[in-house]
Amino acid sequence: MTMNRGVRMTVVPTLPTSLPEQLAGPSVWPAGAVLAPGGDVAVGGVPLLELAERYGTPVYVLDEAEVRARARAWRRALPDADVVYAAKAFLSRAVVDWMEQEGLGLDVCSAGELELAASRGFPAERIVLHGNAKSPQDLRTALRLGVGRIVIDSEGEIARLAAQVQGPEPQQVMVRVLPGIEAGGHRKIRTGGEGQKFGLSLANGDAEEAVARVLGQPGLELVGLHCHLGSQIASPEPYARAVRRLVALLARLRDRHGITLPELDLGGGFAVAYLPGDPAPAPAAYGRRIQDELIRSCAESDYPAPRLTVEPGRSIMAPAGVALYRVLAVKRSGGRVFAAVDGGMSDNPRPALYGARYTVRRVGRVSAAPMRATTVVGRHCEAGDVLAESVELPEDLRPGDVLAVPGAGAYHVSMASGYNMTGRPPVVAVAEGRSRVLLRRETFEDHRSRDIGL
Numbered sequence: 438m439t440m441n442r443g444v445r446m447t448v449v450p451t452l453p454t455s456l457p458e459q460l461a462g463p464s465v466w467p468a469g470a471v472l473a474p475g476g477d478v479a480v481g482g483v484p485l486l487e488l489a490e491r492y493g494t495p496v497y498v499l500d501e502a503e504v505r506a507r508a509r510a511w512r513r514a515l516p517d518a519d520v521v522y523a524a525k526a527f528l529s530r531a532v533v534d535w536m537e538q539e540g541l542g543l544d545v546c547s548a549g550e551l552e553l554a555a556s557r558g559f560p561a562e563r564i565v566l567h568g569n570a571k572s573p574q575d576l577r578t579a580l581r582l583g584v585g586r587i588v589i590d591s592e593g594e595i596a597r598l599a600a601q602v603q604g605p606e607p608q609q610v611m612v613r614v615l616p617g618i619e620a621g622g623h624r625k626i627r628t629g630g631e632g633q634k635f636g637l638s639l640a641n642g643d644a645e646e647a648v649a650r651v652l653g654q655p656g657l658e659l660v661g662l663h664c665h666l667g668s669q670i671a672s673p674e675p676y677a678r679a680v681r682r683l684v685a686l687l688a689r690l691r692d693r694h695g696i697t698l699p700e701l702d703l704g705g706g707f708a709v710a711y712l713p714g715d716p717a718p719a720p721a722a723y724g725r726r727i728q729d730e731l732i733r734s735c736a737e738s739d740y741p742a743p744r745l746t747v748e749p750g751r752s753i754m755a756p757a758g759v760a761l762y763r764v765l766a767v768k769r770s771g772g773r774v775f776a777a778v779d780g781g782m783s784d785n786p787r788p789a790l791y792g793a794r795y796t797v798r799r800v801g802r803v804s805a806a807p808m809r810a811t812t813v814v815g816r817h818c819e820a821g822d823v824l825a826e827s828v829e830l831p832e833d834l835r836p837g838d839v840l841a842v843p844g845a846g847a848y849h850v851s852m853a854s855g856y857n858m859t860g861r862p863p864v865v866a867v868a869e870g871r872s873r874v875l876l877r878r879e880t881f882e883d884h885r886s887r888d889i890g891l
């Protein structure tokens with residue numbers, strides 16, 4: 438693994454005690470994080486304080502080795518399956534390259550994500566296009582680039598897509614089934630239960646109807662079924678349930694239409710730990726349970742086991758990211774202590790959206806001060822702009838201190854907004870003692886140049 442154009446920084450030797458043992462539990466920090474001299478933490482061999490000073494704050498640090506290791510763990514967990522990284526978690530051109538090199542596919546849900554992948558020459562046949570409301574541009578771009586799979590999410594999309602297919606080769610598609618399974622870490626990130634906007638309902642027959650319609654379109658080739666249950670699903674059991682329901686549906690489709698569909702895509706949603714002790718099964722644990730259930734369900738229905746696809750996003754990216762902020766103000770009110778930092782809900786909307794919890798650590802300064810419950814808030818004009826409610830931080834925390842938030846690799850930068858024109862933070866990749874900018878900081882000039890002044 439080499440880092441082109443990377444900046445060589447202080448080399449931190451791996452210390453005998455790795456960070457996870459001393460700190461917050463095994464999976465909150467990247468596996469290679471170590472304690473560095475002076476109370477600092479090093480990720481990818483680079484001290485975090487040095488990164489904060491060099492690139493300014495807030496800044497997102499991404500550990501390339503951790504991303505690659507997690508991508509490989511998924512491939513090992515399901516060696517006969519396609520592992521497709523869900524780009525919505527975080528995408529940049531370097532990430533496209535990493536996924537390509539690690540043999541993964543890409544799950545994209547817009548023409549924008551598609552174009553970014555294409556700009557790196559990512560093999561189009563390994564791309565899956567999703568979307569409950571795909572725009573004409575999404576479909577046009579997907580067909581032009583020749584993506585491997587388009588996942589049909591509504592009845593109207595079938596004829597709309599088929600009408601655009603040109604040339605003798607049909608477009609390979611899957612039908613997204615709404616399986617009626619409730620799973621996921623928060624009600625706003627559950628997508629598999631009845632009454633959701635995603636997919637075609639299994640319960641009311643829409644899924645079967647959609648399959649019949651796709652089969653009637655010569656421009657489309659149905660290769661399988663898809664479902665995605667939700668996100669932060671901390672047990673393999675909902676996936677096993679989904680396998681049972683979808684294999685039963687595959688068997689019914691065989692009996693009704695005489696077809697044997699060769700693929701089954703179970704989506705993503707595999708949980709990570711944000712707090713020490715959060716349940717986060719290893720890819721191998723999900724993989725084993727899914728594989729066992731597939732064999733059992735297929736045997737029951739006398740159905741040849743379809744090729745599996747999984748679409749992990751957070752599971753690959755979240756634990757590889759650390760957000761760094763600088764404290765701007767410390768104050769008390771109503772018996773609470775607040776530390777206000779130079780970022781907030783514009784770079785991490787997850788606490789405001791889902792009540793998400795995080796671990797926070799001061800880096801680069803040690804003291805004997807006792808710890809106390811401190812609420813880390815952002816700089817935005819909202820009472821709900823809280824990054825971490827009631828975390829333990831030293832009593833002598835003061836403006837200028839740097840705070841590190843692990844677990845920040847997924848759904849922070851990709852969901853960042855331009856609120857208050859504070860500028861979205863840069864993303865810096867670290868590996869082998871070097872750092873390089875993947876995304877630069879958004880500047881006032883970026884905002885101004887969009888404003889055409891009429």
Ligand SMILES: Cc1ncc(COP(=O)(O)O)c(C=O)c1O
Pocket residue numbers: 523525526544567665667668669704705706707748749750751752
């Ligand atoms: C269709 C689909 N696949 C995969 C994912 C990735 O989910 P996660 O990042 O939780 O693995 C999502 C987002 O939840 C999704 O909507």
Ligand SMILES: N[C@@H](CCCC[NH3+])C(=O)O
Pocket residue numbers: 525626668787791847848852
């Ligand atoms: N954005 C959500 C997950 C949604 C996944 C996309 N379907 C989160 O941060 O937890």
